[in-house]
Structures are given as structure tokens and as C-alpha cells.
Amino acid sequence: SQQGExxxxxxxxxxxxxATMNCSYKTSINNLQWYRQNSGRGLVHLILIRSxxxxxxxxxxxVTLDTSKKSSSLLITASRAADTASYFCATPPRSxxxxxxxSGTQLTVLP
Amino acid sequence: xxxxTQTPKHLITATGQxxxxxxxxxxxxxxxxxxxxxxxxxxQFLIQYYNGEERAKGNILERFSAQQFPDLHSELNxxxxxxxxxxxxxxxxxxxxxxxxxxxxYFGPGTRLTVL
Numbered sequence: 519s520q521q522g523e524x525x526x527x528x529x530x531x532x533x534x535x536x537a538t539m540n541c542s543y544k545t546s547i548n549n550l551q552w553y554r555q556n557s558g559r560g561l562v563h564l565i566l567i568r569s570x571x572x573x574x575x576x577x578x579x580x581v582t583l584d585t586s587k588k589s590s591s592l593l594i595t596a597s598r599a600a601d602t603a604s605y606f607c608a609t610p611p612r613s614x615x616x617x618x619x620x621s622g623t624q625l626t627v628l629p
Numbered sequence: 630x631x632x633x634t635q636t637p638k639h640l641i642t643a644t645g646q647x648x649x650x651x652x653x654x655x656x657x658x659x660x661x662x663x664x665x666x667x668x669x670x671x672x673q674f675l676i677q678y679y680n681g682e683e684r685a686k687g688n689i690l691e692r693f694s695a696q697q698f699p700d701l702h703s704e705l706n707x708x709x710x711x712x713x714x715x716x717x718x719x720x721x722x723x724x725x726x727x728x729x730x731x732x733x734x735y736f737g738p739g740t741r742l743t744v745l
Contacts, residue, residue, distance in 0.1 A: 559739070606672065616674040619672040620671075
């Protein structure tokens with residue numbers, strides 16, 4: 519079963535709007551990572567947030583982590599058409615070395 | 630460009646055949662990871678090698694095997710191929726031993742395998 523699950527499955531917004539994606543996970547983690555994948559291409563690492571951090575920023579990205587609720591959110595501000603992609607959260611459970619990916623949120627930013 | 634290279638880009642073959650996918654990690658990275666991405670299963674971790682040795686194993690079938698060579702490149706061998714093996718296969722690399730050390734994984738462009 520998936521460790522992380524993203525919500526919503528798909529999101530469509532206008533350019534300039536903010537996009538928020540959520541991720542829920544099941545077991546204790548050391549960190550949580552967000553990746554982006556353009557259609558048919560490899561994944562690109564966006565940001566990593568450690569389990570003792572609550573919020574992290576990188577450019578137009580803001581990630582929050584609530585370990586009590588086992589959830590994280592990724593906010594993309596002032597979205598652009600180039601942000602159109604699938605976004606995945608990935609969690610390495612404390613008991614394992616591998617990254618487990620959710621099923622992703624497909625974001626479409628309309629010009 | 631992540632610095633991770635994968636060959637070939639596309640592979641079309643028939644059921645029952647055997648193929649080898651190749652991955653060269655970023656310069657200096659010691660870990661190589663293999664993932665399978667299909668529409669029905671999503672992105673699944675297969676196996677990790679660190680400095681030539683198997684480090685972690687995921688949902689890898691017995692028909693699949695991998696190795697990491699002394700020059701750190703890695704190969705994923707898929708045998709007795711079935712229609713359901715059609716997928717994108719990604720290789721990733723990282724500097725350290727894995728996610729527990731908060732390593733960032735850098736993904737290659739993938740190999741698209743089609744089994745007819």
C-alpha cells in the first residue's frame with residue numbers, strides 16, 4: 519500500500535493563482551520530499567522538509583509539515599503555465615531506506 | 630539536466646524476451662535506485678545499490694535483477710517479459726546511502742519499455 523497519498527488527484531487553475539496540494543502518510547518519517555514530473559519525464563526534486571521542521575520555503579514554493587496529523591502541503595504561489603506537471607510527495611519511513619511515492623496530483627495551469 | 634543518464638530511451642520487445650537497461654549516476658554519487666512507473670501501479674521502488682552492494686529491496690520481481698559495477702554504473706535486467714512489464718523505468722542516484730540520511734535523489738530521463 520502507498521505510504522503517501524496526494525490530494526486532490528487533479529487540479530486545474532488559472533495562471534497567477536495559487537495551487538495547494540496535500541499529502542498524507544501513514545508511518546513515522548525522517549523527512550518528506552516533494553517532486554515534480556513533467557509528462558513522461560524524470561522526476562525533479564523540489565524541496566525536502568525534515569520531521570522537526572514545520573514550514574519551509576523555496577522560491578514560489580511553500581511546504582508545511584504536521585507530524586501529528588501525518589500530513590504535508592505544497593503551496594505554489596503565482597502559478598505559471600510551466601508549473602503544469604504531476605507533483606508527488608515521497609516519504610522514507612523510519613523503518614526503511616527507500617522512498618515511497620504517492621500517486622501524485624496532476625496540476626494544470628491554464629494561460 | 631540531472632546528470633543521470635539512462636539508455637536506451639525507448640525499447641520495444643516481445644513477451645518472453647530479456648532486456649537490459651543501463652544507468653550512469655551523477656558524478657560522485659554512490660547510490661543508484663531503480664523505479665518502475667506504470668499507470669496502474671504508480672511509481673514503485675524496485676531496488677537500491679550503494680557502492681556496488683545491494684542496499685534495499687522493494688517490489689522487484691524475481692524475473693528482474695540488477696547490479697552496480699565498479700565504475701558505479703548500474704544495469705537492470707528484465708527477463709521473461711510480460712505485457713504487464715510495459716512501463717517507464719527510472720534510475721536515480723544520490724550521494725549517500727539513502728533517504729534516512731536525507732539524501733536528495735536525482736532522476737534520469739527514464740527508459741520507456743513496451744512489451745508486445
